[in-house]
Amino acid sequence: MKKIIILFAISAMAISCSKAPQQESLTMCDTTQNHLVMPVAWYQxxxxxxxxxxQAFNFAQMRLGEFAKKEKGKLAVVVDIDETMLNNSPIEAEAILKxxxxSKEFWAEWSAKSAAEATPGSIEFANYAKSIGVEIFYISNRDSSEIGSTIANLIKVGFPYADSSHCLFKTTSSNKEPRRIEVGKTHKIIMLIGDNLGDLAEVFDHRQDNYGKNAVDSLRSQFGKRFIVLPNPMYGDWERAIYRGQKLSACQKDSARKSILKGF
Ligand SMILES: [Mg+2]
Structure with a gap:
């Protein structure tokens, strides 16, 4: 009798073990923020x-020096703020840990602290630009209501031109082109720097075509010249392109991210 019970128990375990992975793959999705662990760890x-x-800012400085010698008039560099000049990875880490x-509220909580550190090399680059007479314009999709706390943050860590005339924040649209045109009315923009391609040109706002890679290819000679791109594996329009503009649940986002992966 004992033997029968043991055999029954073993076979029941074997059945449950063989079924578990299949059931998990069908029903489980990750609704936590754990997909951010590796990119945030890398970033931090x-x-x-x-x-x-x-590397990016050293190279940008070298190119800026060359361009500034050739150009005349009032010159400008347009920079993005988040993950370009300021490091907001603490809010990404907080999202994982808690x-x-x-959400807007979560971001406002972080932004109001004016506690972001500068990204490596960004202050030196901005001060170099100032030293050769090139103005920095901060075109950011932070909300206009955040201008005060953001300027306080920029000043605290040592950025030049941290004032309301050099900060163009989001009002109605996240498209930065109208704000670049605004800067272009008084200055010649000789360089643009950002972690999101939309920081550089409007053409990159449209990611339907091969996730924006075709647009990048069409302007390939501009990278490392007029366009300087910084790495951000935590978030960006590249991620939104995966969701194809749809409002998805955490579970659907998890599935969408996995669905575009290419194995061998
Ligand atoms: Mg950014």
Whole structure:
């Protein structure tokens, strides 16, 4: 009798073990913020992140010096703020640690602290621009109501031109083109820097075509010249392109992210 019970128990375990993975793959999706763990860890502790930002800003400085010698009139560099000049990775880390989804309120809580640190090399670059007479314009999709706390943050860490005439924040549209045109009325924009392609030109706002890669290819000669791009694996329009403009639940987003992966 004992033997029969043991055999029954073993076979029951075997059945449940063989079924579990199949059931999980059909029903489970990750609704936490854990998909951010690796990108945020990379952004916060890797020497590679530090090196890539320094590489970009060192190169940008070299090119800016060359361009400024050739150009005449009032010159400008347009920069994005978040994950370009300021590092907001603490809110991404907080999202993981407290399992909080991103929201306007959550962002406002962080932004009001004016506590973001500068990204590696960004202050040196901005001060170099100032030293050769090139103005910095901060075109950001932070809300206009955040201008005060953002300027306080920029000043605290040492950025030049941190004033209301050089900060063009989002009012109605996240498309930055009208604000670039505004700057272009008084200055010649000789360089644009950002972590999101939409920081550089309007053509990149449209990602339907091969996730925006075709647009990048069509302007390939501009990268490392007029356009300087910084790495942001945590979020961006590249992620929104995966969701194809749809409002998805956390579970649907998880599925969408996995659905575009290419194995071998
Ligand atoms: Mg940004």
């Amino acid at each position: 502790v890797s020497g590679e992140m530090e090196a890539l930002y320094l 399992n909080r989804a991103f």
